[in-house]
Amino acid sequence: xxxxxxxxxxxxxxxxxxxxxxxxxxxxxxxxxxxxxxxxxxxxxxxxxxxxxxxxxxxxxxxxxxxxxxxxxxxxxxxxxxxxxxxxxxxxxxxxx
Amino acid sequence: xxxxxxxxxxxxxxxxxxxxxxxxxxxxxxxxxxxxxxxxxxxxxxxxxxxxxxxxxxxxxxxxxxxxxxxxxxxxxxxxxxxxxxxxxxxxxxxxxxxxxxxxxxxxxxxx
Amino acid sequence: xxxxxxxxxxxxxxxxxxxxxxxxxxxxxxxxxxxxxxxxxxxxxxxxxxxxxxxxxxxxxxxxxxxxxxxxxxxxxxxxxxxxxxxxxxxxxxxxxxxxxxxxxxxxxxxxxxxxxxxxxxxxxxxxxxxxxxxxxxxxxxxxxxxxxxxxxxxxxx
Numbered sequence: 086x087x088x089x090x091x092x093x094x095x096x097x098x099x100x101x102x103x104x105x106x107x108x109x110x111x112x113x114x115x116x117x118x119x120x121x122x123x124x125x126x127x128x129x130x131x132x133x134x135x136x137x138x139x140x141x142x143x144x145x146x147x148x149x150x151x152x153x154x155x156x157x158x159x160x161x162x163x164x165x166x167x168x169x170x171x172x173x174x175x176x177x178x179x180x181x182x
Numbered sequence: 183x184x185x186x187x188x189x190x191x192x193x194x195x196x197x198x199x200x201x202x203x204x205x206x207x208x209x210x211x212x213x214x215x216x217x218x219x220x221x222x223x224x225x226x227x228x229x230x231x232x233x234x235x236x237x238x239x240x241x242x243x244x245x246x247x248x249x250x251x252x253x254x255x256x257x258x259x260x261x262x263x264x265x266x267x268x269x270x271x272x273x274x275x276x277x278x279x280x281x282x283x284x285x286x287x288x289x290x291x292x293x294x
Numbered sequence: 295x296x297x298x299x300x301x302x303x304x305x306x307x308x309x310x311x312x313x314x315x316x317x318x319x320x321x322x323x324x325x326x327x328x329x330x331x332x333x334x335x336x337x338x339x340x341x342x343x344x345x346x347x348x349x350x351x352x353x354x355x356x357x358x359x360x361x362x363x364x365x366x367x368x369x370x371x372x373x374x375x376x377x378x379x380x381x382x383x384x385x386x387x388x389x390x391x392x393x394x395x396x397x398x399x400x401x402x403x404x405x406x407x408x409x410x411x412x413x414x415x416x417x418x419x420x421x422x423x424x425x426x427x428x429x430x431x432x433x434x435x436x437x438x439x440x441x442x443x444x445x446x447x448x449x450x451x452x
Contacts, residue, residue: 086193090234093200097207097226104210104219112216112273119265120210120223123258124203127234130254134238142250143312149254153261160272202373209376217414218385221372221428224411229369249311263408270416270426280387280426
């Protein structure tokens with residue numbers, strides 16, 4: 086069951102990457118990156134159990150915190166002048182990334 | 183006997199968590215715009231993560247491991263609404279308009 | 295002072311639960327770390343009733359249980375809508391009034407709304423919040439005010 090859950094998480098991560106590459110706007114990509122990060126936390130915890138090394142959980146905790154701070158940082162940065170695409174609609178969002 | 187019960191409940195939790203995660207992943211592909219996709223991401227952040235972590239907790243009797251899993255769970259639950267709100271607000275501030283339901287617009291219920 | 299003690303206890307618990315080694319050297323290092331963190335936090339002047347909501351801690355557990363039940367129910371709803379596809383959803387954006395007075399109450403309410411899938415708080419200005427909902431029906435429980443009343447009852451404690 087652990088292996089099955091790991092594979093499911095990997096599939097979800099692949100779907101998230103698809104959305105990150107497709108995503109019409111900048112914020113879709115940020116959402117995809119954030120979700121990829123939270124799924125990585127789950128994947129690390131699962132892998133720790135699959136390999137029988139629960140020390141991996143420390144890495145998962147650190148990863149959760151770093152993911153949070155990096156997403157908030159990118160969002161803060163995206164507010165600043167010059168980072169935003171000139172007019173944000175479905176077609177022109179591509180340039181922003 | 184106890185072991186078997188724990189294993190079965192852990193397997194059920196892991197299965198539910200994987201299913202919810204997959205649903206969130208499908209939702210993030212299928213939904214039409216950013217704001218609706220955010221709700222799909224919310225599913226994977228709340229119940230799916232809790233289910234998988236609870237499933238892992240039932241696998242290991244070690245107190246340290248359980249406390250670390252509880253910590254990860256609490257962090258996920260505290261961090262996820264903050265990030266969602268920050269993303270929604272940043273998107274709204276940059277002028278990304280949500281795709282609203284047609285019926286609502288016609289009735290004039292739509293606000294700001 | 296109460297807040298400093300509670301912060302030190304929380305940090306000590308965090309260290310002890312994370313380390314798993316209880317030798318004098320490691321415990322000493324932990325003590326040094328806790329003292330450093332408490333000193334830095336004091337200089338930043340963020341130790342107050344907002345970062346350490348002590349009055350809240352007793353009653354909020356019942357609220358968490360209720361919130362957990364809500365999260366499970368809305369999750370099932372949203373997952374159903376995901377598999378039904380585009381036709382089933384009706385995204386809405388509404389502004390609703392909130393009755394909380396303190397910042398803490400407002401933040402708890404807005405965070406609870408965001409934590410339940412299907413509704414996301416987009417903005418919070420004075421005593422109005424803008425909520426984006428996946429389905430129009432999701433707004434109704436918020437307007438009925440069950441969650442609002444529970445958070446207001448919590449708020450009187452802090």
